[in-house]
Amino acid sequence: MTTTTPLRSASASMTPPRGEAAVRRAFDVERVRADFPILRRQVHGHPLVYLDNAATPQKPQAVLDAIVSYYTEINANVHRGVHDLSERATTAFEAAREKVRGFFNAREAREIVFTRNATESINLVAWTFGRTNVGRDDEVVVTAMEHHSNLVPWQMLCEAAGARLRVAPIDDRGELLVDELERLLGPRTKLLAVTHMSNALGTVNAVEDIVRIAHAHGVPVLIDGSQAAYHMKVDVQALDCDFYAATGHKLYGPTGIGVLYGKAALLESMPPFMGGGDMIASVTLEKSTWNVLPYKFEAGTPHIAGAIGLGAAIDYITGIGFDAIGAHEAALLAYGTEALSSVPGVRLIGTARRKASVLSFVMEGVHPHDIGTIVDREGVAIRTGHHCAQPVMARFSVPATARASLAMYNTRGEIDTLVRALERVREVFA
């Protein structure tokens, strides 16, 4: 049973996907682009070439429409009123939860907790599961390719609990050393927190294997799916992970809405995260009892419009399908890898055999910031800096990288524009 769409390595051929699914849903990038209004705008007098998708992708019209329609037609608070609008808002909000459940193939909708973002999802686990399960001299294991969001919460937890954070190393390609990781798992290990896909390197981890190995040692696993979830099909039941954190804005949805999947039994056993309205069953001045899942973890008015927008984003993604998205992005990554490698002085950082949609690179004699400024003047948006992954930068002995990251609407023509812009960088710094 596959849990992710098969990813081709960067050097794979660019033949289109075969099979009925591909024929049924021929992928037309121009038609996809037409769904994203921002892609029609110009930047510095040039057509926008948006290659900062790992930071946040753009939003299709369907998502924008869903948000506007919520506010113009049914805006009301959820889970409270008996009036018509509140009922409609509640129905739409819970329908969005059901869409998220289906998207990640969770068993039950109550296993889907809405948060602000993946960072909050991870912190929720650190502050609830962590505070009750991780004690003095216990250990939490992470990897050397984590985004700060899946590192700092565990550092804070370990600091508070007197526990130890252990870090599984990566190699020069940016691949996780799974054997080394397994060696770190022991009776004191209370949790393994690992990214599904590195935002700085593009590495896709074999999370299905990692979960199996961790479970063999009795260690529960949290997967940070921020980067993976918009590039490949994620099936939390097939993965058998205990927690899966994702963020709405990377799924082509709005900012401010995140998702935590947790196995129901684990979520049941955990104390609440924040206290307030909606998360309680009953309250007296002395004591409160907690609401059922998932509301126990959703204190206060949630981001209703955000959840509904995310639901629309999920509809949009599934309408195109990960077979088509994965094939398009893999071909583009292969094309981009070759194109960037041919630019004199450019070195790719992150060359894992299994990677997706990220082209992190450095250019001899030119700091990434200067690259970013110069290509921006050509309308090309890339990220430059440490990508909230300073330990990854340290691992590769670079202060920063430039990163072009791909989404379903990017084209080979845009990669060509990036390459031309990099030639401009060379001219300036000649």
Place this chain on the structure above:
Amino acid sequence: MSDLRDLYQEVILDHNKRPRNFRAIDVPTHFAEGYNPLCGDRLKLYVKVDGDVITDLAFLGSGCAISKASASLMTDALRGRTVAEAQALFERFHHVVTTPPDQPVEDLGKLSALAGVREFPVRVKCASLAWHTLKAALDRTTLTSTE
């Protein structure tokens, strides 16, 4: 793109490629470390003050062309100046790089090469990093210890 040429003027490219005073000072009287968390640029600034006069300045670190050139130009410009003069120049330099691009600014000689950042608001921090680090170093009452 004339504004790119305004930003990456010859003098900046030259100081980026061959930064002046790019070294440590063994026994500085003042020292500070500058850090731009946005981009990860790091700068160590060493200053030697004798009486009231800055007798030597040097820096080490990694950064973009703008931050490196700015540090290089600054260290060149301040040697032999008094601490009060350096602080006054900080104010004048800060004014130059933060004045809107359509308004005139005073000529600060070579340092004016950095006025091009006015067209690139996010890069103002790069041009200012060395100067803020200098201010931190000079404001510090305790001297850095020798090794």
